[in-house]
Amino acid sequence: MKARSALVAVAGLAVIGLALQGCSSNGTSASGAGNLDGKGKTINVMIAANSIYPTEQKQWFQDVSAQFQKETGAKVAFETFATANDELTKIQTSVLSGQGPDLYDLGTTFTPTAYSTGAFVKLTDADWAKVGGRDRFVPATLGISGPDEKNEVGIPFLSRPFVMAYNKDLLAAAGIDKPATTWDGLTDQAKKLTSGDVHGMAVAYADSFDPWKFVWAMSIQAGNPILDLNAKKAQIDDPATKKAYQTYFDWMTKDKVVDPAAIGWKNAQAIAAFANGKAAFLPMVSSSSQVTLDKSAVAGKYAYAVMPTVPPGETSNPDGGKPASSIISGDNMVVAKYSKNQDLTFALVKMLTSSENQVKYTKTFGDLPTNADAAKQIEQGNASLAPILASGSKAVGTPFSGAWGDTQLALVNVVVQSIPSLSKGSVSSSELESRLKAAQATAQASLDKAK
Template identity: 30%
Template sequence: MHKRITRLATVGIAAAAVGVMLAGCTPANSNTTEDGKSKVVFWQQKFEDYQQDWFKAQVAEFNESQDEVEVELLVVPADTWDQKLKAAQAAGKAPDVKTTSYGNVKPMQATGQIANLSELMDADAFSDIAENIAPFVTVDDGVYAYPLLVEPSTVLFYRTDLLSAAGIDAPPTTWDELLDDARTLTKGDVYGMNIAQTAPDLGWSSWGLQYNAAGDFPLRGDWSEASADDPAYEDLAKFYQTLYTEKLMPQEATYPYADCSFFGEGKVAMSACGSWALGQLSANPDWAGVWENTAVAAFPSSDGDPTSPTSTLGGWTLTVDAKSKVQEDSAAFVQWLLADDDTDRLVDFFTATGFSKYPARVSVTDALAATPEAADNPFLATITEDIVPYAKAEPSYPWDVSLAFATSLEKAMRGGDIPAAMSEAQAAIEDVIEKQKLAGTGSD
């Protein structure tokens, strides 16, 4: 009997010890800091270094400016973002606030992942969003993301010195002119042109040119039918194919499209890059020789019409998680950071970008234009007047659609049969429509 009691006592003590250990592992309340403030977790995707510096300084300033909310900033590298976010969502630990691209706002809204900010922020905050950008973040009457910036995904960068030396007076305005110029400029170790060449890059960087070729995307209207077999896309495929197979562009993707290093290193005379490359090129002292001969223009259109879109308007917003337990505090932080009446902190941000990114708010655009730095910037007018007004919104259909089209585009580019490649894209997109039940859900 005595032995049995001892055994029971041992088991009881062991169970209690395990209980105490487990209790010690579980935080009392993860939404509150030790000193009783409401804790907002903010994930920022890693961009250029100056952006990390800016976000870090702003978070510190916000935390010091009041005693109720503590924002905890975590910078997450872009290549691990998707899986880290999904793992956090699965574990119920998604960040309260996160950076979100325009293309993801509507898919996330459709699956209930992000909160309606128009219920959490002052109505005045939304009236200042530029008219052409508001639709990117609005679904019905709700605003689901607050925009920080826009940046055209396709801009033509060219070397004035190399073009002059080749007797070319002005940048090309049609695809045919671009091909001719690229042939002229391809000499020795320098290729005439550089453009995306892998499916993951083509998937998004060719959106503007897809629109330019056919007047719309391969999945359009209410997303009931695929349109990749539109003959107009064959011209686009031919354009890419000519550039690659005639060796007018680098033959291997040493750098991804978002990285404009081929141009910076002087290995190409012209390059398609996003406007963000202005910041990259100007910041590298080794590329000073290239930078002083750099100019930008709207990317050529198929028929030379300068008002026809050749670029999408990508960019970044902040969203609040639909399951966040501190939605109001999160929205208060977003409002303080991006929608404040005082535009100075955003003007500082856009000045730091080297005018490679552009405000989404009217008052910030005006304030920025009034700065002396803006007046001196040789690229600002080209991008804000010749490109941004005609750029299209990123399509909000699933990435699988874009990737299917881009995979066929890549096959064609590397010398594959163009109609066969487009038929493959058509079949693949129809498959996505059926399996992901897209028919009737589109509004592009």
């Protein structure tokens, strides 16, 4: 199914989702994993494929199922999605059919889409108790669980505020004390740091998730939230957003601070380039990169910093602009209303968000815990995480609207459609304007239909 068709369909799923409530079942009645009998049952989980640590993720799947089977008798089966479009299409298919995974592990920006369908459990006090209580979690990670505290569907699983890594040795050799705090300043530094086969930045232009985050950050820093929910108006064709795309493309074409091969890079390849000492800056990266970098050629030679919070063309945030360092980023788990094993599913979430399992997950994959106790354990004695925690404190949530999924894909699609022009050396202003108008129409149509 085409991305737009899938998204337009999802925008109208709220009524269908509500109709599925009559088909839902609470499964077993006990609330604690120790009292549940899951023998012969399987809990199905949908989760993003980990392109950076695929082998470790496969082992984690096995370990989770073995632990849960030991505790409850039930097995856990995992299914993965590779792109945001796959993620949204799976939600749509499950909602329409009333069957599918019991549990979804969604990127935080897709929580509004899941919420808008009405097909996922709206968490009551009793539901929160089943996963150990709402106060079990770091407060900031609850920021995009729902439109407000009384209407939440998302249970925080992972936190990954975005930052940039930088090569301390390369900056020192160029006489640069620290990374710039404005995007223009960072571009200037990247120019000074580009020489031979070493480039100023490592950027993954072909990644399915990263490109829109740059554009959104620069736009909101300039005062454009992309979706104005009060006016119910999409604003992708705003001059601030055009400037954001131009800046992002110019790094490749005009400024030449990015390896030309980056046109085809995914996130893992950008991290690899930085890890090999071939880039001075690695923007839009999370703590998950630490696992790779600490075993690489730049081990002990890199640090993290908050990304620029001042938009291109400015020396400070204009009126209405927010100094956003990152989206409120991570994963939320949502439980399907159609699941016949809801209590077992909540028990699985409780297990996965335990302090012990969260610490283990962070040490394996690098993503930060949402469990408050686990977060304290990880933070102690790890000074390198300070900029990541600082970024988390300055993070801003994407608009909580069922139209955001469609909007997010529209933002990425502008980059996807521009790749051929990028590979030839430039993206013309007219080309960009045409693609922004198409993305604007897609976002506005979804916003008009959103509940």
